[in-house]
Amino acid sequence: MCIAADFEDCADCHQGSYDQWSSSAHGIADCGICHTSADGDFEDHIDEPSASVPAADLSSEVCADCHGAIFAEWNEFEGADFDMEAMASHSEPTEVAEPFALHSGTSCVVCKSTDGGILNLEEADVYMLNEEAAHDIEVTEWTISCVACHDPHAGGLWLEDSTQLCGNCHNTEGVVADGTVDVVRHAQWEMVSTSIYVDGGHPEIGCVDCHMAMVPSDDGMTTGHNFDFDAVALSDPDSSNGCYMCHQDELVSLIEEKQEPVSQRISDLNTLKDEADVALESVNGTDVYESQLANFNNGLFYLTEVENDGSLGIHNMVRAESDLDMAEEYFNLVIEGDSDAAEPSDQIPAIGVPVVVMILAAVAILIKRD
Ligand code: HEC
Ligand code: HEC
Ligand code: HEC
Ligand code: HEC
Ligand code: HEC
Ligand code: HEC
Ligand code: HEC
Numbered sequence: 001m002c003i004a005a006d007f008e009d010c011a012d013c014h015q016g017s018y019d020q021w022s023s024s025a026h027g028i029a030d031c032g033i034c035h036t037s038a039d040g041d042f043e044d045h046i047d048e049p050s051a052s053v054p055a056a057d058l059s060s061e062v063c064a065d066c067h068g069a070i071f072a073e074w075n076e077f078e079g080a081d082f083d084m085e086a087m088a089s090h091s092e093p094t095e096v097a098e099p100f101a102l103h104s105g106t107s108c109v110v111c112k113s114t115d116g117g118i119l120n121l122e123e124a125d126v127y128m129l130n131e132e133a134a135h136d137i138e139v140t141e142w143t144i145s146c147v148a149c150h151d152p153h154a155g156g157l158w159l160e161d162s163t164q165l166c167g168n169c170h171n172t173e174g175v176v177a178d179g180t181v182d183v184v185r186h187a188q189w190e191m192v193s194t195s196i197y198v199d200g201g202h203p204e205i206g207c208v209d210c211h212m213a214m215v216p217s218d219d220g221m222t223t224g225h226n227f228d229f230d231a232v233a234l235s236d237p238d239s240s241n242g243c244y245m246c247h248q249d250e251l252v253s254l255i256e257e258k259q260e261p262v263s264q265r266i267s268d269l270n271t272l273k274d275e276a277d278v279a280l281e282s283v284n285g286t287d288v289y290e291s292q293l294a295n296f297n298n299g300l301f302y303l304t305e306v307e308n309d310g311s312l313g314i315h316n317m318v319r320a321e322s323d324l325d326m327a328e329e330y331f332n333l334v335i336e337g338d339s340d341a342a343e344p345s346d347q348i349p350a351i352g353v354p355v356v357v358m359i360l361a362a363v364a365i366l367i368k369r370d
Helices: 004-010 015-022 044-049 068-074 098-101 105-113 114-122 162-167 188-192 206-211 243-283 291-311 317-336 344-369
Strands: 216-217 220-222
Touching: 068 220, 105 114, 162 188, 162 206, 162 317, 188 291, 243 291, 243 317, 291 317
Parallel strands: none
Antiparallel strands: 216 220
16 A cells, blocks of 8 residues: 555656646545556656556546446446347447457547547547557557546546537548448537537537436436436436426427437338349449449438437437438439439539538537637
């Protein structure tokens, strides 16, 4: 065990970490709770820093000792009713949930591990993944643990703007419909940052307002650290998220009403997609194949953008509907087999939409920067 004076010594060389730590609520948690040295005390490190570099424990368990209730909310994965097939959670380790992602380059690692998440969030701009640093990552924590979002020394968040905090991982990495991309993953940031929730069409709300329902419970406060969208909790008059003020008891039904038609359209478009797939195969080997393949991929692009966003339109109803219109148009081009329609000139209006979307995204980034 180290005596407290040892940790005063750390300030000699780590003034920044020390000051942040000692002036925060965490001044009571000594360095040794989260940092371990090779030999049990830090003497060797202090004598010759590089000979024995202390490690940081990135697990949520470290925080659980003092934040038990929040840990329990976060830890859905260990819950009795967690269904790995149907559910996702920040507490679900990537090496268990998506082992294939581990070998698909650094761009996955920066969002699918806490080691990468910290590096990623040091660069505040969405898409500015810190890939260079990520190449050296030796991952020690495959869940999205507390310190993926929280600065452990200061106690706060790496990024105060929660939509940017969440959006730094929950984005598409800027893919565009250029005829080659056939799947869009986790488009939440693209959807929300161009939605009525940020452009003034609705009182401004961010990811956290909807995904962290804060409700007082008998044994303290539920802070929403499972990150599920919980319309029932949000409808609670005592919830500090404020939805009740305007939506009263209507939120649950409003969400269902909005999601239902989107869900139906996604299902219809999957049928149309299968038809387009057959039509595409029938022109395999002919000279229209390449342009029809591009149309098919664009259809998949717009369909999966909505499908994999996971909110069934709620993140951005206008964009979800226009995306699904685009998917329908592209699949129909393939089915109609109209080789004229596949001429570049006919694609100009279609290509215009991603450009507009890119401009909107760029404007959104600029607005955020201000
Ligand atoms: C004499 C100066 C000095 C003192 C005193 C010192 N450190 Fe360090 N510390 C360093 C240097 C230099 C490094 C970088 C070593 C390297 O990467 O080769 C380092 C690295 C670290 C790291 C790893 C940082 C990283 O980027 O992974 C941690 C954690 C750490 N120190 C914690 C402590 C703690 C806790 C104490 C007090 C018990 C302490 N240090 C005292 C100089 C010092
Ligand atoms: C509540 C847990 C916790 C406590 C307490 C804590 N640290 Fe850390 N520290 C971490 C984690 C997690 C990281 C890795 C995240 C990062 O890179 O900032 C880290 C990173 C560091 C680093 C390297 C990155 C940097 O910010 O420069 C140093 C040095 C460091 N800690 C020193 C200390 C010292 C000295 C103390 C005590 C005065 C201390 N820490 C207390 C959790 C903690
Ligand atoms: C030794 C006990 C202890 C440990 C371990 C600990 N904390 Fe804390 N933490 C506290 C106390 C005490 C407070 C202040 C009271 C509160 O907000 O609950 C606090 C506050 C916080 C806050 C709120 C800060 C604010 O400005 O409101 C965050 C966020 C936080 N801790 C995150 C973490 C994370 C992440 C870890 C693990 C890396 C961790 N804590 C580990 C004791 C601890
Ligand atoms: C460091 C990257 C990272 C950050 C930051 C991040 N997430 Fe996630 N999130 C993930 C990963 C990875 C998954 C998928 C986990 C799995 O496959 O089980 C996920 C899954 C989710 C899910 C679906 C599973 C669930 O728990 O309901 C929601 C909702 C979610 N995140 C919301 C958020 C919100 C809200 C924020 C901001 C407060 C946020 N995320 C910040 C990486 C991140
Ligand atoms: C995906 C990001 C993310 C993860 C992972 C995460 N938090 Fe948080 N946490 C937040 C955000 C965002 C807030 C602020 C919510 C708000 O201001 O409405 C917060 C708030 C807090 C607070 C202050 C709550 C209060 O009532 O004042 C504490 C303490 C805290 N988190 C601890 C933890 C601990 C412990 C863990 C791990 C078990 C954890 N967090 C995991 C994003 C995260
Ligand atoms: C207006 C409220 C609202 C906002 C703002 C919002 N979400 Fe959502 N989100 C939802 C709803 C509703 C769902 C669908 C949940 C369901 O049907 O179970 C959802 C679904 C998701 C999912 C898929 C969950 C799963 O289990 O597949 C993720 C991930 C997610 N949101 C992340 C985010 C992120 C990141 C942000 C900010 C960039 C954000 N959300 C902003 C309401 C919101
Ligand atoms: C100041 C009043 C106000 C607050 C607070 C508020 N809303 Fe709304 N919301 C509205 C109005 C007005 C509409 C549009 C009328 C309608 O569709 O019911 C709306 C519409 C919506 C829609 C439908 C969006 C669409 O694209 O059609 C959702 C989803 C929603 N709100 C969720 C929420 C959630 C979740 C919260 C709390 C985090 C919230 N609102 C807080 C006033 C508010």
